Amino acid sequence: MRIRIVDAFTDRPFAGNPAGVLLLDSFPDDHWLQKVAAELNLSETAFAHPLPPGGDADWALRWFTPVAEVDMCGHATLATAHVLHTTGRATGTVRFAARCGILSATAAADGSVTMDFPTSSLTPVPAPDGLAKALGADVVSVHDTAAHIGDLLVELADEEAVRSLAPDLPALAGLSDRGVIATAAAEPARGYDFVSRCFFPALGIDEDPVTGSAHTALAPFWSERLGRDELTGLQGGARTGLVRTALRGARTLLTGNAVTVVEGDLLA
Incomplete structure (x- = not known):
């Protein structure tokens, strides 16, 4: 399967925050996901798979640090949306089902991505x-x-x-x-x-x-x-x-x- 490392929140390589991205058919067991994240040893690795049409979200999305799964991650979500758009797997707005709820990411003509996240109190x-x-x-x-x-x-x-x-x-x-x-x-x-x-x-x-x-x-x-x-x-x-x-x-x-x-x- 294809694996990518994407520098997020930057428009040039070797800046911003690197995230691993894997697009899957479904989520394997958690142990394997954690092992992959530990192997990459980036702050987060994102794993996503497509969901059936007609639901509240288009893709399921999870994020792992080298040692634990996390509830919310912005830069790896941006990296995932970037991969989906640059590989032709998605256009316009993508909705993700994640542990923190439904998140969306919308690509603009200039290549930037705007994500909709819950505001923290x-x-x-x-x-x-x-x-x-x-x-x-x-x-x-x-x-x-x-x-x-x-x-x-x-x-x-x-x-x-x-x-x-x-x-x-x-x-x-x-x-x-x-x-x-x-x-x-x-x-x-x-x-x-x-x-x-x-x-x-x-x-x-x-x-x-x-x-x-x-x-x-x-x-x-x-x-x-x-x-x-x-x-x-x-x-x-x-x-x-x-x-x-x-x-x-x-x-x-x-x-x-x-x-x-x-x-x-x-x-x-």
């Missing part, structure tokens, strides 16, 4: 003991995110504080259900509105380069502060990517580009 919480020390930065505010994400969204003082993070990853691993999103407003005239970096050591991902699901929390967080529903976020440390967000109440639209960098045969 945000609850202000006290900073957990040891958070500032684990991050190595002063904390401005902390918010807990809703189900399907389970992250701590941590606001830092400025863009430089986010860019210069070198966290104690084992210490971060025990502070949230999934991971930590560190964010700050962008410096003026950067061409983007906010910056972020995401750390998921508990899921076998020290740092995720560009996390679509995190932007379902970042979008409402920064829309409230900046007074605009449509924003652009820059995420990443060594690798970076851009996510365009549009807050639509209970839904958040995430737009980005993708490029296939590897295609081959899975023999196992």
Whole structure:
């Protein structure tokens, strides 16, 4: 079967966030899916198969990190939609049935893909003991995110504080259900509105380069502060990517580009 690695939230190879994509006839057992994800050793590998016509969704979609299945993943959904459209398996809008509900992805003429995801709720919480020390930065505010994400969204003082993070990853691993999103407003005239970096050591991902699901929390967080529903976020440390967000109440639209960098045969 064909296996692909797609760089998501970028329009050039070797940037953004790489995801594995396998299009299947049906889902094999979970053990095999997890073994494939571990073999690729990317932050997420997406597995999808077509569904019978006439239902609420066109494809079933699951995502695995090297060590666990996750409820929601933006960049691997973008990568899957990119593969479906570039291989002629889909046109227009594709609906996915996933653990977090029905998601859709719509391809534009310029090659970008807009995904429709549930907006994460945000609850202000006290900073957990040891958070500032684990991050190595002063904390401005902390918010807990809703189900399907389970992250701590941590606001830092400025863009430089986010860019210069070198966290104690084992210490971060025990502070949230999934991971930590560190964010700050962008410096003026950067061409983007906010910056972020995401750390998921508990899921076998020290740092995720560009996390679509995190932007379902970042979008409402920064829309409230900046007074605009449509924003652009820059995420990443060594690798970076851009996510365009549009807050639509209970839904958040995430737009980005993708490029296939590897295609081959899975023999196992």
